[in-house]
Amino acid sequence: MNDAATRKLALSHLWVAFAAFIVACLMGEYQVLERSGFIPALDSAPVYFASVSTHGVLMAFVLTTFFIMGFGYTIATTSLKQPVWNQPLAWGGFGLALFGVVLAAIPLLTGKASVLYTFYPPIVAHAAFYIGATLLVVGSWVWCAIMLVMFTQWKKANPGQAVPLAMFATAANAMLWLWTSAGVALEVLFQLIPLSLGWIDTVDPGLARTLFAWTLHPIVYFWLIPAYIAFYVFVPKQAGGFLFSDEMARIAFIVLAVFALPIGFHHLYMDPEQAKGWKLLHGIGTFVVALPTLVTGFTVIASLEIAGRLRGGKGLFGWILTLPWNNTMVLSVILALLMLIFGGFGGIVNASYAMNAMIHNTAWVPGHFHLIFGGTTIIMYFAIAYYLWPMLVRKPLFSNAMALTQLWTWFIGMVILTTPWHILGLLGQPRRISSVVYNNLLTLAWKPYELAMIFGGLILLGSACLFVYNLAKTQMNPSSEAFAQEIEFAQPIHAVTSLPEYLNSLTLWNKVIAVLMAISFGFPILQFFFMKTFGSSAWGY
Amino acid sequence: MQIEPSKGINHLRDLYAQFNAIHIDQLERRWIAISLMVIGLFVGIITIDALFHGINPPGKVETIDSASLHLSKEFAEDNLGVQVDEKGAIIIRMVAGRYSFFPKHIDVPAETPLTFRWVSMDVLHGVHIPMTNMSTMIVPGYVAEITTTFPKPGEYPLLCNEYCGLGHNHMWSNISVIAKEDWKAPVKSPAKGEQQ
Ligand code: HEM
Ligand SMILES: [Cu+2]
Numbered sequence: 172m173n174d175a176a177t178r179k180l181a182l183s184h185l186w187v188a189f190a191a192f193i194v195a196c197l198m199g200e201y202q203v204l205e206r207s208g209f210i211p212a213l214d215s216a217p218v219y220f221a222s223v224s225t226h227g228v229l230m231a232f233v234l235t236t237f238f239i240m241g242f243g244y245t246i247a248t249t250s251l252k253q254p255v256w257n258q259p260l261a262w263g264g265f266g267l268a269l270f271g272v273v274l275a276a277i278p279l280l281t282g283k284a285s286v287l288y289t290f291y292p293p294i295v296a297h298a299a300f301y302i303g304a305t306l307l308v309v310g311s312w313v314w315c316a317i318m319l320v321m322f323t324q325w326k327k328a329n330p331g332q333a334v335p336l337a338m339f340a341t342a343a344n345a346m347l348w349l350w351t352s353a354g355v356a357l358e359v360l361f362q363l364i365p366l367s368l369g370w371i372d373t374v375d376p377g378l379a380r381t382l383f384a385w386t387l388h389p390i391v392y393f394w395l396i397p398a399y400i401a402f403y404v405f406v407p408k409q410a411g412g413f414l415f416s417d418e419m420a421r422i423a424f425i426v427l428a429v430f431a432l433p434i435g436f437h438h439l440y441m442d443p444e445q446a447k448g449w450k451l452l453h454g455i456g457t458f459v460v461a462l463p464t465l466v467t468g469f470t471v472i473a474s475l476e477i478a479g480r481l482r483g484g485k486g487l488f489g490w491i492l493t494l495p496w497n498n499t500m501v502l503s504v505i506l507a508l509l510m511l512i513f514g515g516f517g518g519i520v521n522a523s524y525a526m527n528a529m530i531h532n533t534a535w536v537p538g539h540f541h542l543i544f545g546g547t548t549i550i551m552y553f554a555i556a557y558y559l560w561p562m563l564v565r566k567p568l569f570s571n572a573m574a575l576t577q578l579w580t581w582f583i584g585m586v587i588l589t590t591p592w593h594i595l596g597l598l599g600q601p602r603r604i605s606s607v608v609y610n611n612l613l614t615l616a617w618k619p620y621e622l623a624m625i626f627g628g629l630i631l632l633g634s635a636c637l638f639v640y641n642l643a644k645t646q647m648n649p650s651s652e653a654f655a656q657e658i659e660f661a662q663p664i665h666a667v668t669s670l671p672e673y674l675n676s677l678t679l680w681n682k683v684i685a686v687l688m689a690i691s692f693g694f695p696i697l698q699f700f701f702m703k704t705f706g707s708s709a710w711g712y
Numbered sequence: 713m714q715i716e717p718s719k720g721i722n723h724l725r726d727l728y729a730q731f732n733a734i735h736i737d738q739l740e741r742r743w744i745a746i747s748l749m750v751i752g753l754f755v756g757i758i759t760i761d762a763l764f765h766g767i768n769p770p771g772k773v774e775t776i777d778s779a780s781l782h783l784s785k786e787f788a789e790d791n792l793g794v795q796v797d798e799k800g801a802i803i804i805r806m807v808a809g810r811y812s813f814f815p816k817h818i819d820v821p822a823e824t825p826l827t828f829r830w831v832s833m834d835v836l837h838g839v840h841i842p843m844t845n846m847s848t849m850i851v852p853g854y855v856a857e858i859t860t861t862f863p864k865p866g867e868y869p870l871l872c873n874e875y876c877g878l879g880h881n882h883m884w885s886n887i888s889v890i891a892k893e894d895w896k897a898p899v900k901s902p903a904k905g906e907q908q
């Protein structure tokens with residue numbers, strides 16, 4: 172990464188992401204405090220829901236999207252050894268997305284968009300919220316276009332050669348995101364913006380939920396793919412070994428991108444507007460998409476084992492001890508996998524159709540996604556940041572020891588935060604409540620768990636501060652000590668020799684996605700135009 | 713463009729040959745096979761449950777005008793609550809609205825199949841009876857129907873579990889599950905208009 176302009180582009184994206192992150196962490200801690208009711212002075216539903224809406228939007232949309240864009244530019248330029256295609260356009264996308272965030276933040280922070288990050292109609296927010304969110308998405312589409320152009324140009328210039336794995340996965344993610352965001356874009360453009368501006372009188376909440384479900388599952392993979400990229404292309408090298416299989420990695424990314432899309436109805440299991448046959452179909456697809464994650468788990472653990480044995484580890488588990496636990500990337504992947512295993516069990520419960528009824532929309536759900544999204548995914552974002560930062564600012568990391576502490580505390584904090592959260596769900600606590608006022612004995616059992624969550628959140632907040640402090644200190648380090656290290660991509664054990672075109676290109680998969688989406692969403696969306704439906708007018712909150 | 717069938721088959725054969733040519737480790741093949749078997753097992757259980765044991769989530773696509781429930785016969789105020797229909801089935805009609813479920817309290821028998829029919833009179837809600845599988849989203853414009861059985865008598869809360877406004881956490885009501893032998897069917901509510 173010799174190119175100062177690219178480094179500036181990537182850093183700008185990453186700083187927006189992490190600024191959003193630290194603000195949202197503060198709000199998270201406020202939220203666990205408020206909802207516990209231990210500090211009566213804090214008690215306020217309007218402030219709570221303004222905060223949760225902002226926290227959700229910042230974490231789920233701003234942190235992720237900006238991080239993915241910044242990471243994508245870094246991967247594209249380093250793995251393809253090319254400058255960013257159309258740098259001014261990339262800055263344009265950045266500016267548009269940032270403008271969108273600011274536009275959406277105004278109603279969010281003033282309580283005019285307390286509709287949560289899922290903004291289900293017929294509750295309606297100020298139009299600026301939807302317009303801002305749309306601009307953020309359009310800005311990210313610019314990034315998708317740039318990634319796909321760079322991918323195609325490289326293939327043209329290097330016929331017959333395998334696209335570097337990191338770039339292949341990044342391009343697959345760009346394709347995935349274009350498909351993913353289309354659902355919510357349709358909802359926002361044709362239903363929510365017109366409704367909030369008074370251009371139309373009613374919308375069909377059933378159709379809105381169906382379109383949102385189109386986006387809601389694959390968006391999770393959009394967030395997760397950078398973590399998987401790190402698993403495959405950084406971790407093996409950092410651990411001192413090799414990637415177990417380059418081809419399997421490509422297959423995993425393809426299956427992930429293709430099967431993440433047509434399965435969103437597992438978010439609608441409990442909904443009346445879709446029939447059970449469609450839910451079953453999407454339910455089956457949901458289990459299929461577990462396959463790439465199982466393959467990834469295998470590859471990562473195999474790559475780590477190779478590294479551990481190369482470093483002298485013996486016996487069935489001895490190799491675990493010889494891993495470089497003081498390497499931030501290696502420590503992160505171990506902690507990420509642990510959280511993935513716990514989160515995976517929870518995911519099976521959620522996905523299972525009948526069991527889902529027990530935990531649907533209870534506190535179990537935020538418990539689950541904080542563990543797997545805030546835990547597994549975000550800890551890998553930390554690892555990537557620690558790895559890239561010295562190369563982006565050309566200075567050594569301020570403190571590796573602090574980084575290790577930060578990763579451990581993030582893990583511990585997440586466990587302390589999310590274990591009670593899951594239990595609260597099993598004890599029947601609904602999600603998204605600002606205080607407990609149900610006049611029922613049941614709720615007495617909830618108190619101790621809410622207390623534990625406050626401590627978990629506090630540890631997480633401290634950890635988040637360490638993270639941002641470390642990065643800022645690194646960048647502001649006055650030392651001019653030359654730091655010339657470059658990104659090292661892991662080598663596979665077996666060099667890729669013959670790669671079928673369909674593992675080196677996205678064209679076929681794009682068509683497969685189109686067919687699967689037509690099958691799984693075609694009728695369920697069209698039905699709203701054929702049956703007699705009754706729209707809902709806009710409601711405040 | 714015409715595709716001859718043999719060409720199509722050859723093309724598939726090609727793809728398969730290419731796929732076989734790539735290197736996949738023996739151990740990895742085995743792991744994939746195991747993964748597929750586990751996935752197959754889960755999918756099999758869910759499918760068999762759904763098709764043969766009738767274990768399904770709610771999903772009867774039935775629309776209704778949420779803005780004029782009071783004019784609908786079924787969800788008019790005096791038709792709400794527990795009723796026993798001609799065939800002896802217990803039907804419970806409930807309306808969700810900010811911030812409660814109506815009627816605010818109902819008595820139902822334990823160990824008896826109950827069919828709930830939920831509608832919203834305003835925004836999106838959800839309803840869950842903790843520790844049971846009586847859970848459904850209540851989407852305006854649709855009737856959410858769900859049939860379930862409560863094994864144990866007791867007092868249960870009905871909690872709204874989807875954000876429906878700033879008073880969301882105040883949205884709840886009660887249900888008493890009564891031992892089967894102690895429960896008496898309510899006198900069938902008079903049709904609308906006949907009251908008084
Ligand atoms: C300091 C650490 C954190 C704390 C204490 C915290 C706490 C909370 C709380 C209390 C809620 C409200 C849940 C509800 O009302 O049911 C919430 C919502 C949410 N959190 Fe966090 N959180 C933290 C970090 C994160 C992270 C790292 C992410 C993901 C990157 C995240 C993503 C979300 C999202 C998307 C929501 C919205 C959920 C909804 O609307 O139902 N949070 N968080
Ligand atoms: Cu999902």
Ligand SMILES: [Cu+2]
Nearest residue numbers: 837872876883
């Ligand atoms: Cu409600």
